[in-house]
Amino acid sequence: MNDKAQWISADKEHVWHPFTQVSYAPENIIIERGEGACFIDVDGNKYIDGISSWWVNLHGHCNPYIISAVTKQLQQLEHSIFAAFTHKPGIALATRLLEHLPAFDKVFFSDNGSTSVEVALKMTFQYWSNKGTPKSKVIAFKEAYHGDTFGGMSVAARNAFNKPFEPLLFDVISIDTPHKDNIDALLQEMEQHLQNEDISCFIFEPLVLGASGMLMYAPEHLQLLIDLCRKYNCLTIADEVMTGFGRTGKFFATDYLNDKPDIICMSKGITGGFFPLGATACKQFIFDAFISNDKMKTFFHGHSYTGNPTICAAAIASLDIMERTETMLQIKDLSAWQAAFAQELTGYDNIENVRHTGTILAFDIKTGESTGYLNNAAEPLAEFFIKRNIILRPLGNVLYFIPPYCITKTEAEQVYAAIRALLKG
Ligand SMILES: Cc1ncc(COP(=O)(O)O)c(C=O)c1O
Known part of the structure; x- marks a missing residue:
């Protein structure tokens, strides 16, 4: 299979993906490689992995060590x-x-x-x-x-x-x-x-x-x-x-x-x-x-x-x-950025329950529906961020940001800017 369309079609035909309702799920993005806190897809688009691939990645994709x-x-x-x-x-x-x-x-x-x-x-x-x-x-x-x-x-x-x-x-x-x-x-x-x-x-x-x-x-x-x-x-x-x-x-x-x-x-x-x-x-x-x-x-x-x-x-x-001092510093820095951004977020009245613990930041978007995994905000929110080359997959209307510890300040700022843009409408 050489071209992207063939891979997509084989994916649809043969693979059952987790936590996915195919009746409305958008087309899967084919990831080609990983690099630091980012993925690069088959078309060369680079995405920040803002959820550490389901909270697992700590030190970056394809970490050479x-x-x-x-x-x-x-x-x-x-x-x-x-x-x-x-x-x-x-x-x-x-x-x-x-x-x-x-x-x-x-x-x-x-x-x-x-x-x-x-x-x-x-x-x-x-x-x-x-x-x-x-x-x-x-x-x-x-x-x-x-x-x-x-x-x-x-x-x-x-x-x-x-x-x-x-x-x-x-x-x-x-x-x-x-x-x-x-x-x-x-x-x-x-x-x-x-x-x-x-x-x-x-x-x-x-x-x-x-x-x-x-x-x-x-x-x-x-x-x-x-x-x-x-x-x-x-x-x-x-x-x-x-x-x-x-x-x-x-x-x-x-x-x-x-x-x-x-x-x-x-x-x-x-x-x-x-x-x-x-x-x-x-x-x-x-x-x-x-x-x-x-x-x-x-x-x-x-x-x-x-x-x-x-x-x-x-x-x-x-x-x-x-155990490297450098990693503990990354965790400390990331925690401090998250804390500062959480503080800034308290100024928005279209969200509530802004919270953070260490490297984890989360808040609830007010939607008129009850907060929870089935809240219909999830899909449009994920789409909003993917269009900006950021992977954030909200839990219903709960938006959270848990990047790998190696994320750079510039990359984290890119995510914060996108969240600001979302909240300012
Ligand atoms: C607290 C907790 N326990 C258990 C699990 C299950 O882990 P796994 O998906 O690796 O089976 C998860 C997954 O998100 C989790 O967050």
């Missing part, structure tokens, strides 16, 4: 089974991750964000079962998103993402996201649940609930909820799939807390945006509950590609870059 680490690893060992065998990239990555997670002791690898959550949930359910006190209830935020697998959907909001599957999802106790006006009532409600029910775990996205519309809340409120769980012996799971690896300004969002949760889920930025990888870290006491001569206490979970060494090599290279 990660490419070189991956290439080297590929020449040595592309993949191997990870049970009864191990390898240096897997060991090194777990060790390096734990250096950033001093409260944790073990890392379990899987394939993506959803599976990192499945692993966490299964760990907690089996932890209690192995201890001889099975518990199956979960507390979760009403507006959460934890992935597209059945466990992930069950512990998430009941909304457009999972409506057709609702009868198949397991019940959870849903609580509101905390804010200053509801925190006292929320703590009371939480305490009642913890007193009355056998709760296995509380799962949450720390500080930012991403897919539900970049809803943000304070670390102090999360700490109070975790403290209550601790009091009642309820395990806590931080889903840092989106917030991990610098997004909120610190290495992990849970670094804003004094007391860490028991389990942490990681994915997305873990490989710098190169490959899918899930990792679930837990504390030693959880791991210990699985050690027994009774075979039934084994964690019978694994994926064919668990701990793939090539992917681990990319993740180690991404960690090398994360």
Whole structure:
């Protein structure tokens, strides 16, 4: 196939794309290559990747340092089974991750964000079962998103993402996201649940609930909820799939807390945006509950590609870059630009709930329709920005900007200028 039209036609004929309603979706843009915070399409048009390709890219597309680490690893060992065998990239990555997670002791690898959550949930359910006190209830935020697998959907909001599957999802106790006006009532409600029910775990996205519309809340409120769980012996799971690896300004969002949760889920930025990888870290006491001569206490979970060494090599290279002073400065600068622009945005009366946490900026566009993923503003908004060579894909009427950390000031300014143009009409 030589010409663009043939590729487009084959794409339409053979490929089923995610989160896409083909009846009204515009023609897909064929990306040819990536470079820093940008993509270049087959016609040579350059686009700023303002959403880090679904929040995964940290250090730029085709980052040469990660490419070189991956290439080297590929020449040595592309993949191997990870049970009864191990390898240096897997060991090194777990060790390096734990250096950033001093409260944790073990890392379990899987394939993506959803599976990192499945692993966490299964760990907690089996932890209690192995201890001889099975518990199956979960507390979760009403507006959460934890992935597209059945466990992930069950512990998430009941909304457009999972409506057709609702009868198949397991019940959870849903609580509101905390804010200053509801925190006292929320703590009371939480305490009642913890007193009355056998709760296995509380799962949450720390500080930012991403897919539900970049809803943000304070670390102090999360700490109070975790403290209550601790009091009642309820395990806590931080889903840092989106917030991990610098997004909120610190290495992990849970670094804003004094007391860490028991389990942490990681994915997305873990490989710098190169490959899918899930990792679930837990504390030693959880791991210990699985050690027994009774075979039934084994964690019978694994994926064919668990701990793939090539992917681990990319993740180690991404960690090398994360640990450079220069990257921390990029995160600091980007966070400061986002904060300043958020301040400026408060002057517009056609938007509301302007918010930012670290490198993440979001606000709601007033449309007369209710705020949410199905709000009809999404498609025209995305089109407005694509015409200006910027990739922003709003969650309904929630517009957010989460670029790779390597975005230049000029590129960020281009995005801010386009947002100004949109809001000024
Ligand atoms: C907080 C959170 N958890 C889990 C997931 C699922 O990750 P994945 O799409 O890699 O399965 C996402 C994806 O957006 C997420 O934001």
